[in-house]
Amino acid sequence: MRLPAALVPLVCLSAAAAPQALAPVAAPAFRWTGTPTQGGLIAGTVPAGSVAVTLDGQPVAVEADRFIAGFDRDAGAQAMLVATLADGRRITQPLAVAPRAWRIERLNTLPKFPAPDPVMAQLRPAELAQIAAARAQVTDATGWRQTVRWPAIGHISGLFGAQRIYRGEPGSYHSGIDIARPTGTPVVAPADGVVILAADHPFTLEGNLLMIDHGHGLNSAFLHLSRIDVRVGDHVRQGDPIGAVGATGRATGPHLHWSLRWRDARLDPLLVAGAMPGV
Numbered sequence: 001m002r003l004p005a006a007l008v009p010l011v012c013l014s015a016a017a018a019p020q021a022l023a024p025v026a027a028p029a030f031r032w033t034g035t036p037t038q039g040g041l042i043a044g045t046v047p048a049g050s051v052a053v054t055l056d057g058q059p060v061a062v063e064a065d066r067f068i069a070g071f072d073r074d075a076g077a078q079a080m081l082v083a084t085l086a087d088g089r090r091i092t093q094p095l096a097v098a099p100r101a102w103r104i105e106r107l108n109t110l111p112k113f114p115a116p117d118p119v120m121a122q123l124r125p126a127e128l129a130q131i132a133a134a135r136a137q138v139t140d141a142t143g144w145r146q147t148v149r150w151p152a153i154g155h156i157s158g159l160f161g162a163q164r165i166y167r168g169e170p171g172s173y174h175s176g177i178d179i180a181r182p183t184g185t186p187v188v189a190p191a192d193g194v195v196i197l198a199a200d201h202p203f204t205l206e207g208n209l210l211m212i213d214h215g216h217g218l219n220s221a222f223l224h225l226s227r228i229d230v231r232v233g234d235h236v237r238q239g240d241p242i243g244a245v246g247a248t249g250r251a252t253g254p255h256l257h258w259s260l261r262w263r264d265a266r267l268d269p270l271l272v273a274g275a276m277p278g279v
Contacts, residue, residue, distance in 0.1 A: 039268030070262025134197035143191030143214035176259030207249025
């Protein structure tokens with residue numbers, strides 16, 4: 001996402017830390033582009049002189065006064081950015097997080113869980129541990145500064161946030177975007193990054209799984225690949241080929257499942273990358 005041009009006007013200075021001055025002093029402000037919304041991402045600058053920034057109490061990485069922050073699919077209606085200045089003042093920026101309507105499919109004749117799969121039960125814990133370890137890595141990636149692009153161009157066959165309700169019990173929602181393309185279609189890096197996971201064998205659900213860290217908590221995952229063309233530790237540039245579309249893992253046909261996260265917040269690629277070009 002590009003840096004903002006406009007100033008967001010609402011800024012609150014903590015009363016307990018308000019500067020003692022005879023004349024009014026203009027407080028520095030947060031600036032950002034993007035809209036705080038469920039599944040959305042904002043990017044901008046923090047108040048000048050900030051030494052620490054948090055979103056809802058959790059630290060936010062800042063570099064040269066620049067930051068990004070994301071909002072989960074199920075984020076609440078309110079969030080709070082707080083900057084602490086070198087002189088001890090705290091600048092607070094309330095955020096109204098816009099709700100969204102999700103595609104919900106109700107299946108009243110099917111149970112939530114299919115028959116237990118003993119093979120998956122055996123393999124899945126180790127796979128989840130690998131994914132968690134990959135996401136915990138901190139790299140020198142700088143792709144978070146860029147405008148994120150689509151890793152493949154094609155028909156969107158699955159929307160972020162869609163969910164099924166089985167006999168009144170919610171199933172997991174769709175955590176990414178599905179792009180229907182033939183097996184072997186090239187997949188490219190949506191932004192600069194560092195490869196943090198390149199599965200050496202198909203995972204039970206994800207198939208051939210590739211994950212790239214873009215820095216500052218932002219990372220991509222690419223599922224069901226027919227092949228992976230990069231290795232863990234590789235630095236990739238935006239637009240570099242990284243693999244190919246496939247149907248490995250639990251997939252009913254060849255497609256790319258692309259998911260984005262900022263820390264633990266699952267993001268909608270349609271909001272981050274914009275409309276699919278040519279579609």
